[in-house]
Amino acid sequence: MNKTVWIVIAIVGVLxxxxxxxxxxxxxxxxxxxxxxxxxxxxxxxxxxxxPNLVNTVKGYAAHEQQAIQxxxxxxxxxxxxxxxxxKAEANAELNxxxxxxxxxxxxxxxxxxxxxxxxxxDELSGxxxxxxxxxxxxxxxxxxxxxxxxxxxxxxxxxxxxxxxKEYFKAEEGAKQVPQVxx
Numbered sequence: 001m002n003k004t005v006w007i008v009i010a011i012v013g014v015l016x017x018x019x020x021x022x023x024x025x026x027x028x029x030x031x032x033x034x035x036x037x038x039x040x041x042x043x044x045x046x047x048x049x050x051x052p053n054l055v056n057t058v059k060g061y062a063a064h065e066q067q068a069i070q071x072x073x074x075x076x077x078x079x080x081x082x083x084x085x086x087x088k089a090e091a092n093a094e095l096n097x098x099x100x101x102x103x104x105x106x107x108x109x110x111x112x113x114x115x116x117x118x119x120x121x122x123d124e125l126s127g128x129x130x131x132x133x134x135x136x137x138x139x140x141x142x143x144x145x146x147x148x149x150x151x152x153x154x155x156x157x158x159x160x161x162x163x164x165x166x167k168e169y170f171k172a173e174e175g176a177k178q179v180p181q182v183x184x
Contacts, residue, residue, distance in 0.1 A: 019158065022154070022158075026146075026155065035142075037139055037170075039139070040170060042135075043132045044088060044132065047095075047128045048076050050121060050125055052073075053121055055069055055072055058102060062108070062112065068098075068102045069102065072095070072102050074098070075095040079091040085168040085169065085170045086168060089171055140170055143167040143169055146167055147166050150166065
């Protein structure tokens with residue numbers, strides 16, 4: 001074989017090895033994004049699991065505040081059934097709003113605010129909210145790295161052909177940027 005054939009074989013070999021490393025990198029980043037998403041779902045589920053206890057505690061003190069209690073229950077159901085980052089973000093914002101309204105109702109019941117179970121549930125809920133924020137940040141960071149990778153050359157030339165498309169960010173709703181003020 002002549003020299004030109006060896007050069008072509010070497011170039012093709014280098015391109016194949018580069019494509020293999022790029023593919024493996026995309027697979028790894030894709031799995032990282034999926035793992036981070038599962039952490040968001042874990043924390044959202046933890047939060048959803050706390051809601052019935054909170055609602056039952058409030059019901060004991062504020063039985064005639066049925067509308068606020070039902071709004072929380074409905075928003076929780078919507079969150080547990082939501083799919084994908086956009087659906088989960090929308091349902092999460094609705095639950096945040098319902099919880100805020102419920103906490104305004106709680107202001108009218110000093111005995112409820114002093115209840116040990118209520119305070120413990122609120123502490124758990126607060127800790128879960130922090131975990132959700134951390135998990136959302138980690139997920140969005142992983143999505144950013146992945147999306148940059150699949151849109152950068154030379155990976156972008158074949159990422160779509162191999163089934164790697166952009167991932168969706170977990171975005172806060174417009175109204176969620178305002179933190180509700182809750183005082184006990």
